[in-house]
Amino acid sequence: MTAPGAAARRSLVAVVGVLVLVELVSGVLQAFYTPLLTDVAARLRVPVGDVNWFEAAQLAFSALAVPVLARLADLWGPRAVLLLSASVTAAGSWVLVLAPGFWTFLLGWVLQGAYVVWLPLEVALVHRRTAGSAEQGRLVRRSAGVLVAGLQAGAVLGALGAGAVATALPLQAVLALPAVATTACVVVVWAGVERTPGAGWRTGGGLDGRGLALLAAVLGLVMGALVAVRLLGVSSPVPWSLVVAGAAAGWWLVRVEARVASPLVDVRLLASRGQWPVQASAFLFGASVLGAQVPLATFARTDPAVAGYGLGTDAAGVSLLIGAYLLAMITGALVLRRLPVAALVVAVGYGALFALHSSAASLLACLLLVGFGNGALVAGLPAAAAAAAPPERVAFATGMTNTTKVVGGAVASAVFAVALASTGSLSDPAAGAAPLAGYYVVWGVCAVTSLVSSGLLASNARSVARGTLVV
Numbered sequence: 315m316t317a318p319g320a321a322a323r324r325s326l327v328a329v330v331g332v333l334v335l336v337e338l339v340s341g342v343l344q345a346f347y348t349p350l351l352t353d354v355a356a357r358l359r360v361p362v363g364d365v366n367w368f369e370a371a372q373l374a375f376s377a378l379a380v381p382v383l384a385r386l387a388d389l390w391g392p393r394a395v396l397l398l399s400a401s402v403t404a405a406g407s408w409v410l411v412l413a414p415g416f417w418t419f420l421l422g423w424v425l426q427g428a429y430v431v432w433l434p435l436e437v438a439l440v441h442r443r444t445a446g447s448a449e450q451g452r453l454v455r456r457s458a459g460v461l462v463a464g465l466q467a468g469a470v471l472g473a474l475g476a477g478a479v480a481t482a483l484p485l486q487a488v489l490a491l492p493a494v495a496t497t498a499c500v501v502v503v504w505a506g507v508e509r510t511p512g513a514g515w516r517t518g519g520g521l522d523g524r525g526l527a528l529l530a531a532v533l534g535l536v537m538g539a540l541v542a543v544r545l546l547g548v549s550s551p552v553p554w555s556l557v558v559a560g561a562a563a564g565w566w567l568v569r570v571e572a573r574v575a576s577p578l579v580d581v582r583l584l585a586s587r588g589q590w591p592v593q594a595s596a597f598l599f600g601a602s603v604l605g606a607q608v609p610l611a612t613f614a615r616t617d618p619a620v621a622g623y624g625l626g627t628d629a630a631g632v633s634l635l636i637g638a639y640l641l642a643m644i645t646g647a648l649v650l651r652r653l654p655v656a657a658l659v660v661a662v663g664y665g666a667l668f669a670l671h672s673s674a675a676s677l678l679a680c681l682l683l684v685g686f687g688n689g690a691l692v693a694g695l696p697a698a699a700a701a702a703a704p705p706e707r708v709a710f711a712t713g714m715t716n717t718t719k720v721v722g723g724a725v726a727s728a729v730f731a732v733a734l735a736s737t738g739s740l741s742d743p744a745a746g747a748a749p750l751a752g753y754y755v756v757w758g759v760c761a762v763t764s765l766v767s768s769g770l771l772a773s774n775a776r777s778v779a780r781g782t783l784v785v
Contacts, residue, residue, distance in 0.1 A: 325443070326440070326443055326444065326453065326457070328506075329439070329440070329443065329506070329507055329508075330440065330457050330460055330461070332502055332503070332506035332507055333436045333439070333440075333461055333464075333507070334460060334461060334463075334464035335464070335499075335502055335506075336396075336400070336432055336436070336499050336502060336503060337432065337433065337436070337461045337462070337464035337465040337468060338464050338465070338467060338468035338471070339429075339468060339492075339495045339496060339498070339499050340429050340432050340433070340465055340468060341464070341465045341466060341467060341468020341469035341470070341471065341472060342468045342469070342471055342472035342475070342492055342495060343403075343407075343426065343429055343468075343472070343492055343496070344465075344468075344469050344472065345468075345469040345470070345471075345472035345473040345476070346472035346473070346475065346476045346491075346492050347476070347492075348473070348476070349473070349476045349477055349480060350476055350480060350485070350488065350489075351365045351368075353480070353485050354419070354485070357485055358413075358415060358416045358419055360416050367420065368419075368420060368423045370537070370541065371420055371423065371424050372423055372424055372426070372427035373427075373537070373720055373723075373724055374533060374534070374537045375424045375425075375427045376427045376428075376430040376431075376716075376717075376720055377533050377537070377717050377720045377721055377724075378529065378530055378533050379427065379428060379430070379431065380430060380431050380434070380713045380714075380716050380717045380720075381529060381578055381579060381710070381713060381714065381717055382521065382526060382578065383395050383398070383399055383428070383431045383435070383713065384431065384434060384435070384438075384709045384710045384712070384713025384714070385521060385522070385578050385709075385710055386398075386521065387435055387438060387709035387710075387713070388706055388707055388708070388709045388710055389521075391442075391509070392435045392436070392438045392439035392442065392709055393439060393503070393507050393509060395431070395435055395709070396431075396432065396435045396436070396439065396503055396507070397500065397503050397504055399428040399429065399431050399432065399435070400428075400429075400432070400496065400499045400500045400503050401500050402425055402428040403425070403426050403427075403428045403429045403496050403499070404493065404496040404497045404499065404500055405425055406421075406422045406423065406424070406425025406426035406427070406428070407422070407426050407492055407493035407496045407497075408422075408493045408497075409421060409422025409425065409426075410422040410423065410426065410489050410493065411486060411489045411490045411493050426496075429496075430716055430720070431713060431716065433458075433461060433462070433465065433692075433696065433716070434696050434709065434712035434713040434715065434716050435709060435712070435713070436461055437454065437457075437458050437461070437696040437697055437700055437712045438700060438708045438709040438712050438713075439507070440453070440454050440457045440458070441454050441697075441700040441701075441708050441712075442705070442708065445705065450701075451697070451701050454697045454700060454701070455651060455693070455694060455697045458647075458693040458694065458696060458697045459647040459648045459649075459690075459693040459694075460647075460648070461693070462643070462644070462647035462689060462692045462693040463644045463647050463648050463689075465692075466640045466641075466643045466644045466647070466689065467640075467644060469640050470637055470640050470641070472492075473633060473636065473637070474637075475491075476488070477633075479491065521578065522571070522574055522576060522577050522578035522579075524570060524574075525567065525570065525571050525574065525577050525578035525579055526578055528563060528566060528567040528570060528571075529567060529578060529579060531563045531567075532560055532563045532564045532567055533721075535556050535557075535559050535560030535563055536556075536557075536560045536721065536724075536725075537724065538556050539553045539554075539556035539557045539560060540553075540724050540725065540727070540728040542556060543728045543731070543732060544728055544731050544732075547732070548732055567579065567581075568581050580707055580710055583703065583704075583707055583710070583711065584714065586702070587774070588701075588702030588703075588774070589699065589702050589703065589711060591770040591771060591773065591774035592695060592698045592699045592702060592715065592771070592774070593699070593714055593715060593718050594718075594767075594770055595653075595657065595691075595695065595767040595770050595771055596695050596699075596714075596715040596716075596718040596719045596722070597718040597719065597721060597722035598722060598763035598764070598766055598767045599657075599688075599691050599695065599719055599722065599763070599764075599767060600718070600719040600720060600721065600722025600723030600724070600725075600726060601722055601723065601725075601726035601759055601760050601763045602660055602664070602684065602688060602760045602763065602764055603688050603691070603692065603719070603723065604719065604720070604722075604723025604724075604726070604727070605722075605723045605724075605725075605726030605727040605729075605730055605756075605760075606664075606726070606730070606756055606757075606760050608727075608730075609730050609734060609753060609756045610635075610681070611632050611636075612734075612748070613625075613671070613677075613753055614627050614631065614632050614635060614674075614677065615627060615628075615632060616748075621750075622750070623671070623672075623750045623753075625673075625674050625677065627674065631674070635674075635677070635678060635681060638678060638681065638682060638685075639681045639682070639684070639685040640685065641685070642681070642682045642683075642684075642685030642686045642689065643685045643686070643688055643689030643692065644689060645686060645689065646659075646685065646686040646687060646688065646689030646690040647689035647690060647692060647693040648689075650686065650687070650689070650690035651690070651694070652690075653690065653691060653694045653695070653698060653771045654768045654769075654771040654772035655768075656686075656687040656688075656690035656691050656694065657687060657691060657764045657765070657767040657768035657771060658687070658764070658765070658768040659683055659684075659686055659687035659690075660683070660684050660687035660688055660691070660760070660761075660764040661760075661761045661762075661764035661765040661768060662683055662761075663680045663681070663682075663683030663684035663686075663687065664680070664684060664757045664758075664760040664761035664764065665757070665761040666679075666680045666683070667680045667757045668754065668757060668758075671753075684760075687764070691767075695715045695719075696712040696715050696716070697712075698771075699711040699712050699714065699715050700712050726759060726760075726763075729755075729759065730752075730755070730756050730759070733748075733751075733752040733755040733756060734748035734749075734752040734753070734756070
């Protein structure tokens with residue numbers, strides 16, 4: 315097999331260029347609304363704390379929607395499902411603009427969560443377009459890095475843009491801006507991503523309804539247990555009962571899906587030598603890239619004169635730290651190819667926080683390490699999953715890295731909430747700051763999970779890589 319010709323390369327560059335625009339919008343969606351949530355709560359006439367339900371509901375929807383959309387992508391082709399998910403995201407975005415109350419706004423927020431499948435579908439689309447090339451692994455990994463760079467650039471643009479327009483325009487007009495952008499995404503995908511010859515593998519079978527119902531039950535019980543831990547604490551029997559029920563439902567799901575010819579959750583593929591270390595790493599990765607975001611921000615905002623630790627910075631200072639972290643992610647996605655090394659860099663960054671958290675400069679240095687490694691992992695894990703999957707299940711494999719990452723982040727978030735609530739910083743902010751030991755738990759968990767991920771990826775590199783991982 316030979317490398318793609320000049321025409322094929324130009325076609326790949328063109329489609330990646332279009333998909334970068336889509337990822338810019340995805341990044342905007344992930345960062346644009348956060349500065350506006352207080353204003354949203356006032357418009358909806360609900361307590362500010364109630365906006366937390368937006369994120370919880372969207373995470374639950376995303377964890378369920380990604381496997382379904384990924385399975386449809388294996389049946390219909392990634393382009394068709396990318397167009398479908400962009401349309402659902404646009405519809406949800408316009409609901410946010412027009413929503414008259416809390417529940418309608420919550421519905422729009424949930425529908426908007428369909429964007430989480432964009433990156434896995436894009437990686438699957440690039441993987442399919444490079445089929446037959448001896449350079450497929452390298453091309454997919456490089457393309458994924460460019461897409462993640464676009465994603466993080468969009469996040470920077472979204473955070474800065476929201477702050478710039480929030481005081482200049484009415485809230486409804488501000489909310490209309492991402493709605494217009496997501497609508498443009500539909501047009502861009504429809505016009506700019508041509509159909510791949512042979513799109514839709516026509517592998518037989520359809521959407522596994524029984525598997526979908528069982529997966530919904532598992533995710534509902536797991537997410538319910540995490541919410542119960544936050545609300546009732548670890549001493550309550552309710553969350554542990556939900557954990558047991560979720561484990562039983564998961565066992566049933568595995569047994570059922572192992573016997574289905576065209577399963578929604580391909581448990582045999584997930585258990586294969588080339589796949590399970592990647593998916594396990596994605597689950598562990600969720601702690602660092604999702605679960606630790608809020609604790610890092612609250613640590614920076616904590617007044618050292620009151621708590622004995624923290625930076626005492628304001629919202630603008632936190633924004634600068636986040637911006638530097640996102641720039642480090644862009645750099646890592648573009649230049650760092652070795653996933654075991656990337657996970658090790660993240661572990662070093664979090665481990666260094668134990669000693670280097672007393673100044674803005676030292677905290678920033680640690681965050682840059684974490685961001686550099688995380689950027690490479692965001693780009694590389696879907697590419698590694700695609701390399702270890704059969705052609706007819708590439709979208710499922712890439713999508714599952716997102717689902718396992720979300721579930722891992724949700725589990726870590728619940729653990730971190732318990733660790734930081736000892737003196738009331740979460741349940742009663744007026745009672746005082748969280749103990750420093752709680753932040754040690756956060757950093758320790760992220761360091762250990764990243765170290766384990768590095769070991770898994772290193773041991774699996776030869777069978778997974780096919781050019782994607784280099785050790």
